[in-house]
Amino acid sequence: MSVQAPVHSRTTHHWQRELATAVRSGMELRRRLRLPHSDSDSSATPAAESDFPVLVTESYLQRMRPGDPQDPLLLQVLPQHSETQQQPGFRADPVGDLQAELTPGVLQKYHGRALLVTTGACAIHCRYCFRRSFPYADLPVSAEQWQQALRAIQEDTTISEIILSGGDPLLLTDGRLRNLVTQLEQIPHLDRLRIHTRLPIVLPSRITTELLDLLQQSRLQSIMVIHANHAAELAGDCRDAIQRLLRSGIPVLNQTVLLRHINDDADTLEQLSLSLINLGVMPYYLHQLDRVHGAAHFEVPEQQGRQLIEELTARLPGYAVPRYVQEIPGETSKTRISP
Ligand SMILES: *Cc1c(COP(=O)(O)O)cnc(C)c1O
Ligand code: SF4
Numbered sequence: 001m002s003v004q005a006p007v008h009s010r011t012t013h014h015w016q017r018e019l020a021t022a023v024r025s026g027m028e029l030r031r032r033l034r035l036p037h038s039d040s041d042s043s044a045t046p047a048a049e050s051d052f053p054v055l056v057t058e059s060y061l062q063r064m065r066p067g068d069p070q071d072p073l074l075l076q077v078l079p080q081h082s083e084t085q086q087q088p089g090f091r092a093d094p095v096g097d098l099q100a101e102l103t104p105g106v107l108q109k110y111h112g113r114a115l116l117v118t119t120g121a122c123a124i125h126c127r128y129c130f131r132r133s134f135p136y137a138d139l140p141v142s143a144e145q146w147q148q149a150l151r152a153i154q155e156d157t158t159i160s161e162i163i164l165s166g167g168d169p170l171l172l173t174d175g176r177l178r179n180l181v182t183q184l185e186q187i188p189h190l191d192r193l194r195i196h197t198r199l200p201i202v203l204p205s206r207i208t209t210e211l212l213d214l215l216q217q218s219r220l221q222s223i224m225v226i227h228a229n230h231a232a233e234l235a236g237d238c239r240d241a242i243q244r245l246l247r248s249g250i251p252v253l254n255q256t257v258l259l260r261h262i263n264d265d266a267d268t269l270e271q272l273s274l275s276l277i278n279l280g281v282m283p284y285y286l287h288q289l290d291r292v293h294g295a296a297h298f299e300v301p302e303q304q305g306r307q308l309i310e311e312l313t314a315r316l317p318g319y320a321v322p323r324y325v326q327e328i329p330g331e332t333s334k335t336r337i338s339p
Contacts, residue, residue, distance in 0.1 A: 015205040019123055019171075023056045025049065026079050033066050033074065048079035051294070052132050055125040060202045063235050072230040072262045076126050083127065083294035094290040095130055096329025103152040104145060110333055113194075114159045116149065118180070119167040123203040128257060128298040130290035130327075131167070154187050161192040162220075170199040174210045185219050193220040198227040200252075201234075204241035212248040225253045225284060229263050231275040239279060246280045253284035256322060257298075258308075264300045266311040273312065273320040283322040288337055290327060302326075306338045 023029050026049055030037060056077050064073045100107045107115040125132075153159055162184055172180070184190055193215075199206040215222040224245055228234055234242075245252050254276050256263065263269055273283050286309070289299045309324045325334040 013205075013208065015199075015203055015208070018058055018203060018205055021058065022123070023058075023061060024054055026054050029054060029056060029061075029074075029078060032061060033064060033068075033071075035067065035069055048081065048083040048294070051084065052079075052125055052127070052129075054079060055122065057123055057203050059204055059237055060124060060233075063232055063238075070261070071232075072268075073232060075262050076128070076229065076259070077124060079127060080297055082297045085296075086293070087296040090291045090293050090296050092293055094292050094329075095327045097131075099329065102156075103148050105149045106152050108156075108159070109331075112158060113161045113163060114153055114156070115163040115165050115196075116153075116169075117166060118164050118169040119171055121171045122166065122168045123171060123199055123206075126198075126257075128259060128289060128292070128295040130292045130295075132292055132294065150183055150187075153184075153190075157189045160189060161194055162190060163194040163196055165196040168197050168199055169195055170197045170203075170206050170211070174208065174214060177211070178214050181214060181218055181220070190220060192223060193218065194223045194225060196225045196227075200224070200226050200241045200245065201228050201238055204237040207241040207244050212244060212250075215250055216248050222250045223253065224250050225255055226281070227255050227257075228272065228276070229256050229259060230268065231271040234272075234275045234279065242279055242281060252281045254281050254322075255285040255287060256283070257287045257289060258300045258305050258324075259289070259298045260300050262298075264304065264308070266308055266315070269308055269312055270315050273316055273322070277317070277320050283320055285334065286322040286324045288324070288326040302337055309338045 023032060027037070029035075054077065060073060060077075064071045068074070096109075097107055100109045102108045102114065105117045107117065109115075122129075153162065164180075169177075181193065184193065226242070242252060256269075256272065258264060263272065269286070276283050286305070288302060288305060289295060291299070305324055309321065312321045323334075324337045326337055328335045
């Protein structure tokens with residue numbers, strides 16, 4: 001079947017249709033995974049859901065084990081009652097994004113790199129997300145505001161790398177991305193385009209030939225930083241998407257968030273690193289959880305994180321051990337927690 005419904009005279013791609021039919025409630029998620037509905041656990045979480053709605057793609061759902069309430073992928077997306085409880089030390093903007101704004105939508109914290117918050121939208125809602133409270137409504141949406149963002153980058157000749165972030169920058173259509181990349185290419189001091197995206201993991205159909213062509217043809221060197229937290233995420237169509245990226249000559253790095261009951265043991269982290277390197281993806285960062293409102297139940301103590309890194313260092317090739325880091329507002333780089 002090659003019949004596709006036109007939307008505003010454009011083609012709706014497979015990935016857009018998949019996103020449109022994603023699971024959008026905890027009830028539906030439980031039903032699809034044949035999990036019991038019980039009031040004593042996390043099934044009734046309207047407050048948590050209205051704050052930050054459930055969103056899970058079909059592709060990601062397919063990698064969860066039906067009937068297992070402890071599935072490590074499920075735990076990343078299922079709301080918990082505890083999300084709505086205030087915890088001391090957990091804030092709305094734990095990483096100081098609001099202080100680092102050069103102009104709306106452009107964050108600069110580190111030398112040579114500026115981060116463009118391209119969209120507030122994601123294809124999945126990770127319950128521990130540090131941007132769950134970011135004021136996305138203030139993003140540059142008008143053409144004028146985009147021009148202001150691009151001007152700020154143009155005026156700072158120390159910037160050589162633009163990081164497209166969000167939300168998820170790959171939720172922009174290929175047309176909008178092409179526009180943006182074309183404009184960035186015209187800024188002579190830029191050399192690299194880094195894309196921080198979870199879509200190869202959660203919406204692999206987004207890695208279209210058109211996208212790969214666009215990145216390959218650019219004069220800017222592309223680097224993709226994906227986000228996987230567990231080896232079980234690196235299965236099925238996700239592997240194909242990553243292989244297509246690598247075959248296009250785009251280096252792929254991975255960042256992971258250290259998460260309680262999901263990847264806080266040495267075997268799980270070892271398996272994740274091995275799965276990544278066997279695919280050709282380099283482990284980059286293991287992040288200590290940013291202390292955002294609602295995420296306290298995911299936190300792993302730093303001391304435990306240090307021991308895990310020690311264990312990984314004893315088991316794995318050096319290049320397969322991610323850097324264990326934390327983001328401290330005001331610092332000139334991510335801060336290493338263990339050497
Ligand atoms: C994390 C981050 C970067 C990237 O840092 P690297 O260490 O180069 O990966 C850049 N800008 C901002 C605002 C960030 O939060
Ligand atoms: S994909 Fe990334 S930005 Fe989006 S909710 Fe998950 S962690 Fe947050």
